[in-house]
Amino acid sequence: MRVAYLLSGGVGAYKKYQVNETVANIGAPMVFPPASGAGVALATTTGAADFVGCSEDTVTYVTAQQTDGTSAERLVSLCVSPDAVWIALMSGGATEGTALTLYPVTTASANGLAVTTGTAWDSPTMDEGVVWGYDGANPLQARKITSVSGTAGTVTVAFDRDTVVGDNFLRAPYWPTQGATVQLTTNLYQVDASIAVGTGAQFKPVELILKDRNGEGRTKSYLLCMSTDHVFSGRPT
Amino acid sequence: MSVTTFSPRKAWTKPEVLKSYEAPGRKRGRPPGVWVAGDLAELHKAIWLCPDCDHRFDWKRHHYYPVYKYEKTTVQANCDACKAPSRLCRLFLYEPTVPRAWLTKDEARQVRQHAIIVGG
Numbered sequence: 001m002r003v004a005y006l007l008s009g010g011v012g013a014y015k016k017y018q019v020n021e022t023v024a025n026i027g028a029p030m031v032f033p034p035a036s037g038a039g040v041a042l043a044t045t046t047g048a049a050d051f052v053g054c055s056e057d058t059v060t061y062v063t064a065q066q067t068d069g070t071s072a073e074r075l076v077s078l079c080v081s082p083d084a085v086w087i088a089l090m091s092g093g094a095t096e097g098t099a100l101t102l103y104p105v106t107t108a109s110a111n112g113l114a115v116t117t118g119t120a121w122d123s124p125t126m127d128e129g130v131v132w133g134y135d136g137a138n139p140l141q142a143r144k145i146t147s148v149s150g151t152a153g154t155v156t157v158a159f160d161r162d163t164v165v166g167d168n169f170l171r172a173p174y175w176p177t178q179g180a181t182v183q184l185t186t187n188l189y190q191v192d193a194s195i196a197v198g199t200g201a202q203f204k205p206v207e208l209i210l211k212d213r214n215g216e217g218r219t220k221s222y223l224l225c226m227s228t229d230h231v232f233s234g235r236p237t
Numbered sequence: 238m239s240v241t242t243f244s245p246r247k248a249w250t251k252p253e254v255l256k257s258y259e260a261p262g263r264k265r266g267r268p269p270g271v272w273v274a275g276d277l278a279e280l281h282k283a284i285w286l287c288p289d290c291d292h293r294f295d296w297k298r299h300h301y302y303p304v305y306k307y308e309k310t311t312v313q314a315n316c317d318a319c320k321a322p323s324r325l326c327r328l329f330l331y332e333p334t335v336p337r338a339w340l341t342k343d344e345a346r347q348v349r350q351h352a353i354i355v356g357g
Contacts, residue, residue, distance in 0.1 A: 002338060002340045003339075003340065004340055004345065010313075010324075011310060011312050011313050012313065013313040013314065014312045014313065014314040014326070015259055015314065015315075016283075017255075017258050017259055017260060018260060026338045027337050032251055032254075032255060033254070033255070033258055040255075052255065056334075057282045057331070057334060057338070058334075059280075070276070071276075073260070075260045075282065077282060077283035079312075087348075140351075140352075140353045142353050142355050175355070176356025206356060207354060207355065207357045208354070208355040208356060209349060209353075210352060211351055214351050215350070215351035220348070221352075222348055231251050231255055232252055
């Protein structure tokens with residue numbers, strides 16, 4: 001994850017901290033040091049309580065004195081602004097860079113209110129998530145999913161045109177300002193868009209950048225989110 | 238006779254605790270140039286320098302990307318050379334790390350092309 005902008009419009013505040021473990025990836029969220037920890041620690045895919053910032057560089061954690069003359073005090077650089085909005089690529093699974101899954105329509109909808117596919121929309125549940133047209137009759141149209149079933153996702157605001165068998169849709173478990181969880185991928189620098197709504201670490205979606213076939217939407221759709229449990233927020237826990 | 242010491246208890250907040258983990262910066266007696274161009278640049282760390290110090294860092298030689306120069310933005314930080322706090326600090330990132338560490342203006346524009354933006 002990288003800083004996209006600050007809600008306040010100001011400049012980001014940056015600090016270097018000692019680490020509690022090796023940080024192998026840039027863009028990995030770091031959190032408040034654990035009990036008896038030596039420094040800031042990596043978040044987990046489902047936990048970013050007391051978030052501090054995302055790594056701007058990598059670092060190898062050592063505890064012993066070094067023979068090469070370098071200090072054993074290893075540092076990671078973080079943007080610590082609590083109002084930072086972070087941009088992350090959506091991944092179709094726990095592994096970074098997985099393409100989002102296509103959902104082809106298997107039953108047409110004459111009113112544009114349902115996306116009926118051969119797969120379940122209720123497990124993992126996508127209720128209150130987003131569905132958008134990848135190709136066919138409704139490319140580049142996104143709607144909030146308001147109910148789900150074992151075969152379809154239903155929207156309240158109809159797509160502009162009827163859905164047609166063979167049209168492909170994409171979906172993700174986010175809707176801006178709603179929800180307060182975003183699941184991270186295994187190496188923590190992307191977001192796993194294949195999981196159920198309401199699962200994951202403490203981030204709130206702020207914006208969705210969704211693309212269709214022409215924009216390579218399966219591999220180039222983004223989530224912008226901000227921490228809901230920042231260590232420097234006005235309501236420390 | 239044993240002596241009992243009473244020390245006041247303080248409920249440390251997390252920001253206060255975190256402050257103790259903050260890097261103290263350049264070590265006493267370590268020249269700024271050695272610390273920035275040696276210790277930090279050798280490890281490909283992000284570097285921030287205030288307007289008074291940034292001209293001394295040869296970012297081209299160390300393969301760094303000057304964010305202030307290409308992105309026209311500064312950051313708020315304590316200068317890695319003189320330790321002075323400044324909201325005009327200039328951020329330098331090791332070039333190979335830029336695609337993962339910084340969203341450039343060109344990329345920010347690019348990711349929004351051919352896209353529907355919900356909440357934007």
